[in-house]
Amino acid sequence: MVGTIPPRNGEGDQPQAGGGGAPRTLRPEVAQARSLRRQMTLPEVLLWQQLRGSQLGVRFRRQHPVGPYIVDFFCASASLAVEVDGTAHDYGDRPARDAERDRFLSDNGIDVLRLCASDVLRDIGSVLAAIAARVARPLHQPAAGPPPRAGEEQEFL
Template sequence: MSTAEAILWRGLRRRGTAAKFRRQFPMGPYVADFACMEVRLMIEIDGPAHDAPEQKDKDVAGDTWLTRQRWRVLRFSSDAVLTGSELVLAEIKRQASRRPSSDPAAPGHLLPLAQEKGDARQGITQ
């Protein structure tokens, strides 16, 4: 685990959320940094390598595939975790409290969260 992943993992385990997270969770051809099966929420911590155009394309493809599998994906920069882990944990807790809808017509049912509601906070992408 990277330093940012270790900090976030400690925060998830120590403070807990309403849901249980697993780390290094395999899903199809992808492995999520953290995943909560109960609310179908995956969390990715992106380091500087994710800034490269080819990696951004891979991330978009992966997020699209996961969304089609009815997973929500939250991405945070490693800098956001290192400098503001409490804010990151608060956002994860907020998102984990949202239960997935079984109604395909429900807002955001198969849409990434960024399309449901933009998040202007620095370092936090969805």
């Protein structure tokens, strides 16, 4: 055929590397979390710079999906969600939505620490101290021993 360019360097009819197949589809909340990581607010960015790399002795994830919600920062080892709230959280139906979200997280064993964005901007050291204190305090305190058997009474000295 006239005008046909032969393939270079053996490209021709060779199968493509990478396995092919259908493109991988993400759960909607994972796709949204990835998008939110690219659109973080200034207070979130400043806080993330301090939390990343286990600087508080625990690992945090940013914009992490938990059920139908995406929390700003999440520490799995402490079951702690850290939310940075701007002034928009004070108006309209946001307080009710935030309460519902906190209830869902609490019902699933996750402690929620809400921080004001203005506090992060004004005094990030105090904010980090509050997060470190919450991480150091376990959600459930272990008992001093097994409970007494039925019918036994504890003696108090």
